[in-house]
Amino acid sequence: MAESTYTVKGMTCGHCVRSVTEEVSEIEGVTNVSVDLPTGAVTVTSAREVGTEQVRAAVEEAGYELTA
């Protein structure tokens, strides 16, 4: 089990949270995605290590930007 936290820029409301959660959840091996809207913190739990580039791609697909 792996857990990583990223920071996503540009989320402003619950719809944004849902979009990011949905896209990141689609990454193979991801078992949980938790988003804190005020800080932009996105915590990804996965069965195996997930590459940052995969997370970045999913976040961008949702229309947002990974900053850290």
Add this chain to the structure above:
Amino acid sequence: MAESTYTVKGMTCGHCVRSVTEEVSEIEGVTNVSVDLPTGAVTVTSAREVGTEQVRAAVEEAGYELTA
């Protein structure tokens, strides 16, 4: 043909605009809904006059507030 402009509070992103547009578009007789995100202006075009209370209900259904 009638056109009325309302002000909606709380929309922060394109998803919000889409939610409001979808709900207001479902009101019978509405032929066009135009939303300006920065100002919150929602312009409703309809075949016949639509009551403010119907628009208010649709906006609240979407999760926002009609302020004027």
